[in-house]
Amino acid sequence: MAHEPLAPEELLLEGFLALDTPEGYRAEFIEGDIVVKPPPDGDHEGCISVVMRQVTRRSVTDMDVSGHKGLKLERGSRCPKNHVIPDATWAPRERRLFRGAEPWMPADGVAMVTEVTSLRADRDREVKRHCYALADIPLYLLVDRERGSVTLFSEPGHDDYQQIVTMPFGKEIELPEPFSMTLETTDLA
Template identity: 35%
Template sequence: MTPGTDERPQMSVEEFEELARRAPETVSLEFLDGRVYVKHGPIDIEVMQRPELALYPEQGLRIDTYRKGCIKPDGALAPVGYFAGQEEWASPVGVLLAVEVTSRDRDTERRDRQEKPRAYAYAGIPVYLLIDRDNHTVVVYSSPENGVYQSRRSFHYGSTVRIPAPVAITLETEALKDYAD
C-alpha cells in the first residue's frame, strides 16, 4: 500500500500470483500497492541497437524493495537470455531499462507518472522510459539514487532521444506521432 493511505490490499501477493497464473493468455495483470490492474497493449517501438540486449514485453518483475508488488512493464530491456529459467515474476536486478506507455484511464497520473518511477528507482533499474500519450512526450528518468531518479528529461514526439548509459542507445520518436490524438 502507498504510505499514508488507509486502503487495504485487495489480496496478498501470493493470491495475486495464483490469479495471474490462471488468467487467460490475452489478459495481462499487475499488482501495485495491494490493487490489481489490467494492462493495456504497448505501442510497438524499436529500441534495439545493441544485439546483446533484448526488449522483453510484459515481463513480470517482483519489486519488493519499494512495496510488495508484481509489475509488468510494457517492456524490460535486459541482456539476451536474462529471464531464461526465472519464474513469471523475475528479479529486476539485471534490467537496464523499464518502458511504460501511459494508460488511458483515471489512474495513469498516479500509477505511470508517480508510483512506477519510484518503484523502478527503488529497484535500481538504471533508466525508466515513459511514453506519455496524453502529453505527446517521451520522458527519460535516469540515475536512481535512494528510490528517486535524479535526472528527468522530457522530449516531444519526433525528437531524437539519447538514452543514457548503461543503455546507451538512440531512440527515434517520429513514429510516435502516428499514435497522437
C-alpha cells in the same frame, strides 16, 4: 500447531498470485492494489514496436527484450512486494536474464524498463516510476501518449530517479550506457 494469520498485505498478495485473468488481460500488484488491465490497443503496441525496433538495431550493447515480463520489486518500504509487468524489459544479452526465469523474476540485472501510457497514465507517471527507482532499475523510458512526449528517468536514488529528461514527440532523446544511442520519436506521434 496453529499458523499465524496472514497480514492483510500478505493475504492480498496470495490472492493476487492465485488470480486467473481472462486471456490477454494482465494483472499487477502495485502498492497493495490489484490492477487488472485489458489488452492494449493498436496505437499502444505501435509505440512499443517503434522503441523495440530502434533499440534492437541501434544499441551498442546487444540487448534481449521481453514484452510483458513479470518483475518482483521487493526493495524499499514504499513498494515492498510489488509485482509489475512493464511493456518492455531490457537486459544485456550476455546476462541471459530471461532464460529459465520464473513468471515473476527479480529486477536484478535489468538495464531498462519501458512503459507506454494507456488508461491509467498517472500510475505509469508516478507509482511505477517510484517502484522502478526503488528497485534500482537504472533507466525507465516512458512514452506518454496523452502528453505527446517521451521521458527518460535515470540515476535511481532516494525513492525516485534523480535525472529526468522529457522530449516532445518529434525530438530525439539520448539513451545512455549500456545503450549509447539516440531514440527518434517522430513515429510515436
